[in-house]
Amino acid sequence: MAQLPPMAVNEAELLQKLELLALTPQAPEANLAYIAPTTQAELLAARAAHPQAQVVAGATDVGLWVTKQHRQLAQVLDVTRAAELRRIDDTPEHIAIGAAVTLTEAFARLTAQWPSLAEFAHRFAGLPVRNSGTLGGNVANGSPIGDSMPLLIALRAQVVLASQARGERALPLEALYTGYRQNVMAPDELLVRIVVPKPSPTESEPPPGRPKAASAPTGGSDDTPVRSVGANILQAYKISKRFDDDISAVCLVLNLDTADGTVQRASIGAGGVAATPVRAQQTEAALQGQPWTEATVQQAMRVLQAEFSPISDMRASGDYRRTVLGNLLQRFWLESLGGAPASIAQLQATHLESAL
Ligand SMILES: Cc1cc2nc3c(=O)[nH]c(=O)nc-3n(C[C@H](O)[C@H](O)[C@H](O)COP(=O)(O)OP(=O)(O)OC[C@H]3O[C@@H](n4cnc5c(N)ncnc54)[C@H](O)[C@@H]3O)c2cc1C
Structure with missing residues (x-):
């Protein structure tokens, strides 16, 4: 840090900018550095009048453009007061x-x-x-x-x-x-x-890892569907290097409706596997209408691993991401059998117990 050139701060100018932040009601067309309308109509009017203004909400992303990239924002439109x-x-x-x-x-x-x-x-x-x-x-x-x-x-x-x-x-x-x-x-x-x-009244959230309305699951082998009537299973998985306060290498969320052991509807969102957040459409199609069995899951894992070409970066390699995608689907399957979900918190608790 000592070797970097000192940053020049014009305190008078900065003070003036800060004073302008006072939250007095503003006309949408007023050309201020900071605009914070209090209704949606005023907000949209301000957006139309100042399309070049930087839209800001909580600033947890935008703030980093300023603190890390030293970007100067000439005009800010704050959406959080509407x-x-x-x-x-x-x-x-x-x-x-x-x-x-x-x-x-x-x-x-x-x-x-x-x-x-x-x-x-x-x-x-x-x-x-x-x-x-x-x-x-x-x-x-x-x-x-x-x-x-x-x-x-x-x-x-x-x-x-x-x-x-x-x-x-x-x-x-x-x-x-x-x-x-x-x-x-x-x-x-x-x-x-x-x-x-919201889920329709016939669907509702089961206890973690257990299909709703299912009596004890009876299947699970290659050809025996898990017995469940009108079950909805939703699980969201985040894989990151640190447990707390870290960005995902891979994120996979699976939302499955089954009836009488058959997948009625599968809805799958994935992050960290493409240039945008994506829906895993091919994997959804591989599950839809199929018996909810290990054989179906194994087939869907192969489809999921082939559906995206994730990049390698500092968070994970492409191969790792692809492998993890399939593994998460398998984990979802195992949890749907009614076993306790395999959470890190649980593993830590078990380790702690065995250490004592
Ligand atoms: C330490 C740290 C940890 C983080 N961890 C995570 C994490 O675990 N997972 C994760 O997903 N993200 C994470 N983030 C990123 C960030 O917190 C999220 O993306 C957050 O939801 C951004 O919301 P914001 O209100 O702060 O957006 P802002 O920074 O205010 O805006 C973000 C972008 O959205 C635009 N925008 C905001 N609101 C609107 C609107 N209503 N209409 C149109 N455009 C709009 C802005 O113009 C800007 O381009 C982390 C950030 C930090 C600093």
């Missing part, structure tokens, strides 16, 4: 999460609906980032290793984009992305909410 974007609307059919709802709040609501997500929710960043980062920021940022998108894809979520001129449009989350950190949002558009459909 009341509609901070709301969670719960109806019998869906959970609609405003784009500026924090990750903590969003995951708390999703975990209340799907308790098996508790550990995954805890693995997203650390508490300070979850408390200021937003669900909309994670989705809009579109990182291929972002954690909420594989989950939202598996849950068949829709994103709602809005502009002042054309109103709202909804699309499946995976259709938002067109390439590495590229998306279909127009310069006057914003992500306003994420809509997650």
